[in-house]
Amino acid sequence: MKKGRFEARVTHFANNEIGDLGRMLNTMAVRIQDLLADLHESEDLKRRLEIRALQSQINPHFMYNTLNTIRMFAMMKDYDQINSLMGRLVSLLRYSMENYEQTVTLQQELDYLEDYVGLLNMRYKYQIALQVETEEPLQRLQIPKLSLQPLIENAVFHGILPAKTPDGLITIRVYTDPEQNKMMMEIRDNGIGMEQAELEKLRIHLLREEISENIGMQNVWMRMRLMFGKTTQLMLSSEPGGGMNIRFIIEMDSVRVKEEPYE
Numbered sequence: 001m002k003k004g005r006f007e008a009r010v011t012h013f014a015n016n017e018i019g020d021l022g023r024m025l026n027t028m029a030v031r032i033q034d035l036l037a038d039l040h041e042s043e044d045l046k047r048r049l050e051i052r053a054l055q056s057q058i059n060p061h062f063m064y065n066t067l068n069t070i071r072m073f074a075m076m077k078d079y080d081q082i083n084s085l086m087g088r089l090v091s092l093l094r095y096s097m098e099n100y101e102q103t104v105t106l107q108q109e110l111d112y113l114e115d116y117v118g119l120l121n122m123r124y125k126y127q128i129a130l131q132v133e134t135e136e137p138l139q140r141l142q143i144p145k146l147s148l149q150p151l152i153e154n155a156v157f158h159g160i161l162p163a164k165t166p167d168g169l170i171t172i173r174v175y176t177d178p179e180q181n182k183m184m185m186e187i188r189d190n191g192i193g194m195e196q197a198e199l200e201k202l203r204i205h206l207l208r209e210e211i212s213e214n215i216g217m218q219n220v221w222m223r224m225r226l227m228f229g230k231t232t233q234l235m236l237s238s239e240p241g242g243g244m245n246i247r248f249i250i251e252m253d254s255v256r257v258k259e260e261p262y263e
Contacts, residue, residue: 001025006032047226062116062153063089069123085122088115096146103227105258106174107139109148116149117170120156128160128168138174138183140258144223148172150216151187151246159191159244176252183255185248194238203236217246228254 001008006029010022066089073081095112110132117130130152152170160168173186194202206221225232233249 001029006036063093065123066119069119081122085119088119088122091115092119102145103142104145105139106134106141106143109143109145110134110139110172112146113148113152113172116152117156124161126161126164126166126168128156128170131169131171132173133171134174135176137257138176141174141183142227142256142258144220144227147220147223148187150220154216155187155189155191155244159189159193161191163190163192165190181252183250183252185250186245188243188245190243193240193242193244195240199236199238206234206236224248224250 008029009026013019013022066085070082070085070089073085092112092115095108113130117128121127155170156168160170169190171186171188173188174184176183202217206218221234224234228250231251232254235247235249236244237247238244
């Protein structure tokens with residue numbers, strides 16, 4: 001019990017004070033186990049509530065801008081564009097509002113991002129391509145819901161659109177490193193990038209979990225750590241004109257892949 005093995009029990013009881021002490025030790029061990037179980041349940045509830053609270057921080061201005069775009073096409077009587085916009089918007093709303101699960105598969109999040117980027121391409125004159133590379137079976141990887149969207153939003157509005165190039169590219173790679181027993185999740189864009197001083201300032205804010213202007217990335221970082229554990233690492237690399245690369249390094253022991261339905 002001193003070493004933390006509270007499942008241990010006294011099995012032989014003498015008919016004296018030592019026997020009474022053995023019975024008391026058993027009762028104490030059972031009580032400690034019950035308290036530990038309650039503590040784990042409370043921590044799990046706290047973790048789930050924290051995830052829900054962080055999810056609620058996502059800024060809804062994107063929806064407002066999309067509705068304004070639909071209004072603009074309505075004034076132009078461009079019904080094909082309205083139909084396409086509404087279809088994508090309904091898909092986004094269904095995913096974000098009807099799906100009450102805190103975690104989703106990577107593929108579900110990627111499907112959401114296809115609609116999200118599709119809406120952006122209809123709103124702006126620049127065309128943004130979303131390129132995805134994932135290993136099998138990591139398409140069924142469990143991740144926090146709406147965890148990649150803020151990173152894509154940052155890549156578009158702080159990287160690609162300010163670059164004012166005709167085409168933008170965002171690449172998402174999810175793969176394993178068997179030698180290190182880790183999984184890598186990378187989001188790269190071809191935007192304007194960041195100065196080293198600015199990048200270092202962002203790193204410090206994220207490590208200290210301080211409130212900063214980049215609440216979207218901070219939101220994702222905190223949720224990834226809540227889900228995959230404190231061993232999860234975040235690596236940022238960028239240079240002016242060279243885009244931004246965000247890499248999450250996750251222990252394989254923390255990775256959960258949803259099983260396919262068995263027929």
